[in-house]
Amino acid sequence: MAESVPEYSKVDKTIESYSCEKSALIAILHEIENSYGYLPAWALKHVSEKLNVPMIQVYGVASFYDAFHLTPRGKHLIRVCLGTACYLRGSARVLEALESELGIRDGETTPNLEFSLQSVRCLGACALAPVMVVGEHHFDKMTPTKVHSVLKRVHGKNE
Numbered sequence: 455m456a457e458s459v460p461e462y463s464k465v466d467k468t469i470e471s472y473s474c475e476k477s478a479l480i481a482i483l484h485e486i487e488n489s490y491g492y493l494p495a496w497a498l499k500h501v502s503e504k505l506n507v508p509m510i511q512v513y514g515v516a517s518f519y520d521a522f523h524l525t526p527r528g529k530h531l532i533r534v535c536l537g538t539a540c541y542l543r544g545s546a547r548v549l550e551a552l553e554s555e556l557g558i559r560d561g562e563t564t565p566n567l568e569f570s571l572q573s574v575r576c577l578g579a580c581a582l583a584p585v586m587v588v589g590e591h592h593f594d595k596m597t598p599t600k601v602h603s604v605l606k607r608v609h610g611k612n613e
């Protein structure tokens with residue numbers, strides 16, 4: 455998976471905007487996550503050095519919160535609901551179809567950084583189960599056979 459090119463001065467600006475305060479660690483990591491879509495290893499090391507916080511502590515915070523990601527993520531995040539209502543209506547087979555179509559497993563990102571796949575528990579639309587969400591777009595009453603056309607539709611919007 456491609457790692458971003460280190461941009462130390464950009465990260466320095468973020469750290470300095472918080473006056474190099476150790477207590478701002480989470481806020482600083484949020485800004486880095488927003489800039490890169492994940493927390494690059496070089497940035498975590500740099501934050502650790504600049505704030506004088508042990509790397510194990512920085513890594514501990516970065517890996518604890520769901521909002522942080524330690525690997526690059528795809529342009530499109532696909533979330534498939536495996537909550538009870540969706541599961542009972544076949545969402546596991548939708549997930550399998552996505553894994554097969556994209557060549558990745560749940561939690562992974564395609565090598566071209568186009569798609570990330572993530573199973574979730576309840577997207578709040580149980581009456582429309584099985585549900586999947588791609589970016590901002592909801593797809594209701596999903597079936598494995600609809601997967602190909604949904605991916606084509608989402609991908610086509612960016613060409």
Ligand code: FES
Nearest residue numbers: 535537540577579
């Ligand atoms: S269980 Fe899937 S939307 Fe609620």
